[in-house]
């Protein structure tokens with residue numbers, strides 16, 4: 072065995088770097104978090120070749136005093152905590168004092184930094200963490216860290232990197248989250264000399280969403296703002312039309328941190344449950360502020376876990392906030408005859424230099440006029456959808472509207488055309504009726520007051536021995552659902568009453584479906600299965616497409632719709648009504664250019 076020796080500090084740094092820096096993403100994260108901790112109001116990030124050739128982070132924060140610059144590059148050198156007690160109340164993002172030393176040990180690094188009280192800035196250069204060279208140079212207050220040739224001295228790690236595009240995409244996502252977490256900081260992000268996005272740092276979350284996701288998305292948002300004793304939630308959720316096949320649009324920040332939590336995701340999706348089709352996920356941009364002592368965030372460079380002290384309370388709070396937001400807004404999707412171009416308009420106004428402590432003139436974000444975001448913005452190409460003039464959208468499903476709208480007629484025996492204010496509304500009769508039936512049924516189910524339709528001739532059902540056992544265990548469920556069933560003899564039963572909504576033929580199917588399900592699980596009446604069952608009962612009971620209806624019937628349907636909690640989607644998440652503006656039509660007929 073070789074002789075035992077204490078490792079050199081540079082070797083220790085390199086080993087630590089393995090933990091802290093797996094890929095360029097980690098470098099950017101550590102550097103930007105340092106910039107945020109330094110109270111910067113403007114941060115520029117530039118990467119070349121996915122970050123492996125160059126990463127530059129420039130901020131206008133407090134800077135590092137010249138006599139401490141070298142110290143900052145020692146392992147465990149930090150200004151953020153002094154002792155172990157500080158760990159309990161840590162507010163800043165990083166505190167391990169490992170980032171700068173680790174990054175320096177595996178790159179060619181230059182740090183240019185100046186504090187306000189000093190006249191000159193310092194420039195400190197290191198190669199693989201060695202040969203530190205400190206010089207005075209002229210630079211404004213703030214810090215720039217340049218990281219060149221990452222992993223140049225750890226070739227194995229370099230080999231494990233993915234393509235520049237993939238590494239770049241991790242960084243892009245990170246910066247989006249950081250920009251969203253801090254709308255009060257102006258971010259600019261450049262990839263291979265091209266500005267990818269910028270935010271103005273004027274504090275508007277909606278503006279950051281606009282800059283990152285574009286106008287179409289920004290128009291589809293519902294604002295949330297709820298506060299209770301120890302918890303506050305604000306931000307935006309997408310209307311139910313704004314969905315994804317995966318959870319990539321579910322964003323949330325808890326006490327300023329971008330996190331992933333399965334509890335939070337479930338709570339969000341539960342709040343949306345009556346509005347989304349199966350396997351669709353919503354858009355959310357939620358900011359939650361809560362007492363730090365009620366959560367436990369385990370911050371490790373590569374993962375982030377959160378535990379809530381009161382899981383149930385937190386879950387319900389989030390779900391309710393979303394449900395409330397969805398039920399208080401009119402959610403009729405607007406159709407455009409011309410499909411909008413998905414790409415967001417890229418505008419690159421002159422950005423404030425990171426060093427400009429005084430912000431350039433505050434840009435007022437005006438969602439309906441996206442192109443006035445900067446004075447230097449050039450007009451978009453003609454193909455882009457022209458913004459509509461500002462309208463106070465009228466509330467269609469309201470008592471007031473019901474006195475004024477005009478039912479024009481039925482189309483394809485399925486859709487109803489209704490004119491109100493300066494809009495045309497198109498209602499799907501089946502979807503609307505289905506929703507009415509569904510909500511009614513649900514209420515009755517919850518109150519155990521489903522009406523029973525007595526049958527003149529009872530239906531006899533014969534059960535297998537197994538089915539018989541399940542039925543006897545769960546007969547109260549059937550009773551609550553509105554079935555009236557009596558023992559007939561042996562394993563035969565006589566069904567002499569069925570749920571009112573089922574009258575018409577599907578009662579036996581539903582009975583056996585329910586039985587089959589109860590065999591598998593003991594769910595309660597409000598479980599997702601039961602809701603699904605109600606949806607299928609409602610669907611079977613609702614008026615179908617391809618059926619002629621009269622205008623008074625439709626007027627009654629509309630009147631009922633407006634009493635519902637969520638009249639805008641059928642139980643399967645499809646819209647019940649869509650709308651089109653007069654403006655949109657006139658544009659199509661070229662009355663308006």
Ligand code: ADP
Nearest residue numbers: 105109143149150165166167168169170171214
């Ligand atoms: P940590 O952030 O965990 O304290 P780092 O190695 O990332 O450790 O940074 C070491 C110290 O250098 C920080 O505590 C801070 O005092 C200083 N520092 C790093 N980056 C900046 C910056 N952008 N602006 C001002 N000070 C900085």
Ligand code: MG
Nearest residue numbers: 101105165170
């Ligand atoms: Mg740090």
